[in-house]
Amino acid sequence: MPKVSAEHREGRRRQILEGCRRAFGRYGYEGATVPQLEAETGLSRGAIFSYFPSKLDLFLALAEEDQLRIGTMWLEQGFEAVIRHVGEDPEWIGLYLDVPRMLRADEELRTRWNSFNPEVRERLTRRFEELQAGGELRNDLTLNTLGRFLGVVLDGLAVQQGSRFGIDVDGTIELVRSALAPK
């Protein structure tokens, strides 16, 4: 293997991820073929799969990046900012339309999916605990129940936006606020 700098490798890795993001967004995970991944990245399959062992690993690397970005947005700007972001019809939503069927068929994938970005998950849990302790978030339900509800709302918004029905950003924010308000 020729010597390449860490910088060069990181540039290649980004080139692969961004090209594959476009291909998955356009054709879906199942629909995107290796020739399409080659066309969108401008690289050969040999080059692509020297960075990622499989198409699934490539896809999961993109998913983990997206979850990190959304989790960080949530921490820094609140859940309302995440709802607004989904309402802007981000291109990445198209990547996730095949995911429920993939998860349905694969228990190991469900485990991997739920273990992305442990640090951000931990920080969100601590944030929720602080909000409950400070009386800003209802504390008659467990954090698990509240977190799962917000996940349901986010998945439902992604379905509506992904289906090109659009979403009611301000109405959703108001209703989520009421759902979570201390009693």
Add this chain to the structure above:
Amino acid sequence: MPKVSAEHREGRRRQILEGCRRAFGRYGYEGATVPQLEAETGLSRGAIFSYFPSKLDLFLALAEEDQLRIGTMWLEQGFEAVIRHVGEDPEWIGLYLDVPRMLRADEELRTRWNSFNPEVRERLTRRFEELQAGGELRNDLTLNTLGRFLGVVLDGLAVQQGSRFGIDVDGTIELVRSALAPK
């Protein structure tokens, strides 16, 4: 064409729908091939497509039936019963995992999807108006906003249940109740 009774035709129609429901549930809409539809219905493609002009029409007939059943449950037993029903992991959820990608690609399909079962939609709207007028449902937001929110929650629950993560039935019911309560 041989003379067949209306009863016979209805029996055949049900046989086709139930067989195709199994095939779509197992393989997805895209994944289900015509030979699989034949195997599950026990009928030839000629017989199947003399009742439904296309695979898409078949699928939409199933979707309209399911929406009618859920809408009727909602009217007769309330939204909480619908949440409980999704929590029982109904087999029909597997049919809908491909729908967002189908809708995303096809504006005409989005229009058809939103015009199923107009009578049930109209009855649900009247019910909501009554609940608002009677002070049982918040009236500081429009019916459209409330209805779209419940649709988002239902889609999100279907994603979670369809992905085999399960859902928190009681927690969701409590949070939806708080979201909709009069201020």
